[in-house]
Amino acid sequence: MQYIYQFAPMPGVASGPGVVERSGKFTAAFGRKALLITGASSLERSGSLARILKALEEAGLTVHHCRIDGEPSPAMIDAAVNDSRDKAPAVVLAVGGGSVLDAGKAVAAMLKETGSVLDFLEGVGAKTPSGQSLPVIAVPTTSGTGSEATKNAVISEVGRHGFKKSLRHDNYIPKLAILDPILCLSTPPSVTAACGMDALTQLIESYVSTRASVLTDALALDGLRHLIPALPEACDKGGADIDCRASVAYGAFLSGVTLANAGLGVVHGVAGPMGGIVDIPHGVACANLLPFAVKATVENLTASDTAESKRSIEKFARIAELFGASHNNAVDRCRHLTDSLYRWLEDLSIARLGRFGLTDDDVESIVESASNKCNPLPLTAEQMARMIRDRC
Structure with missing residues (x-):
């Protein structure tokens, strides 16, 4: 290649x-x-x-x-x-x-x-x-x-x-x-969780991006390997473990490097206009949107059934393995990833979108301004609307 x-x-x-x-x-x-x-x-x-x-x-x-x-x-x-x-x-x-x-x-x-x-x-x-x-x-x-x-x-x-x-x-x-x-060390657990989920989203989106390269793949995977086990610990009672905090910081830094070189996907394409309408922490917006975005993107990739789509599914499945997935089938591993991301929303006490004043009336204007840029396959306007309503 x-x-x-x-x-x-x-x-x-x-x-x-x-x-x-x-x-x-x-x-x-x-x-x-x-x-x-x-x-x-x-x-x-x-x-x-x-x-x-x-x-x-x-x-x-x-x-x-x-x-x-x-x-x-x-x-x-x-x-x-x-x-x-x-x-x-x-x-x-x-x-x-x-x-x-x-x-x-x-x-x-x-x-x-x-x-x-x-x-x-x-x-x-x-x-x-x-x-x-x-x-x-x-x-x-x-x-x-x-x-x-x-x-x-x-x-x-x-x-x-x-x-x-x-x-x-x-x-x-x-x-x-x-x-x-x-x-x-003094960052509150709620802020640590929101920021960490932003970094997680950036690492995932840049890893599966249509602009990804062998270099960004290597860096994104290394960031995920450090961030995924460390973030829950960093959010637990303030996370005073220096090594744990260092791993999260390293993962966040690499997320900046990879997004600068590979771009981001539909989560950030929706979170941006959402943040212009309501005063919501960017990481909270990303965290709420990420599980549905992964689920819908994998569904679209599965329906596409092209060689490129299969490679993207394998990438999502590789991320799932870092969350403990061990299924033989790649799509089953992707389901494990989606389930894990939804579970993290509860474990990390991520507030729902509606708590920040987002209403159903806002959904249409957000979707109209949203972007699918660099997503492995685009989500439809209906899917993006469902992604927002899923966590309102």
Whole structure:
């Protein structure tokens, strides 16, 4: 079989317990003025903010601190850029969950542009990003989006005409990802579960993607091997096991690498527009949609009965084996996978979609805006509607 593919650049990686204590040294390598972007308060409550500020001070850095509360909106990004421009930072250090990392990448890029970030968002603005950006060091405190390894920043506007769109360029990949599992210890079980399910979804979707390659397959499988046994433990009573947290962080990082190179499927194609209509954590949306999406996709592949469809079924079956499936028949192993994913929704206490205000009236507009891009076979509009209603 012949392969023709490209592989996007990866950030440098510094990993291990306590490695964030070296963040000052890493940041100073890019200049003496740093823009620190964090979330509203969780980093401070955990005590990690004080340690990071101390490391930056000891490295002789001048630091301007900007906080992002919740998923970044265009207004938040524009305000952060306007507040930071006259400080002339040389580097952006983003420490937090996926929303903070996305905000860090967007602010770093927009400090090199003029106008609003709205002007540069895919499907929203008319301008093309120049690709210029301040260097970004990404430090995830949750393990989910893999934003520390991707070239896009997701910006949201929630409401009836809301959206989730990306600011995207190859040059927006962070220069360095700092993966310190200690930073994840204070993450509540509900957040750990939602973020972990986002990473799981990204690994599965990129593994079975129509754009997958031998490289992304190898990385996605390795991420799944680490994430699947570790995530339930990380969600159990706070998951204080450092090795367990490190495995989840590693899986999440690889999910960012593989999605950047293989793309994603129908779960993210539906979760995106859903997040524009209701204020729902992205990982919760993905978690709710994933079991039905796998079930419906396998059904479509089985009905197709082509060589390519059979290869995709075998991929789903291989994932099922990591969930303990031992059936001889590949389709039976896929059923085990679907059952396991539904069971995880209960075991990890994932809230249903309706709890976030999603109603049956929203389904049609979500489906109209949804995408099947890179799914092994597309789901019909009816199947996508059923996928949403399945967990309302």
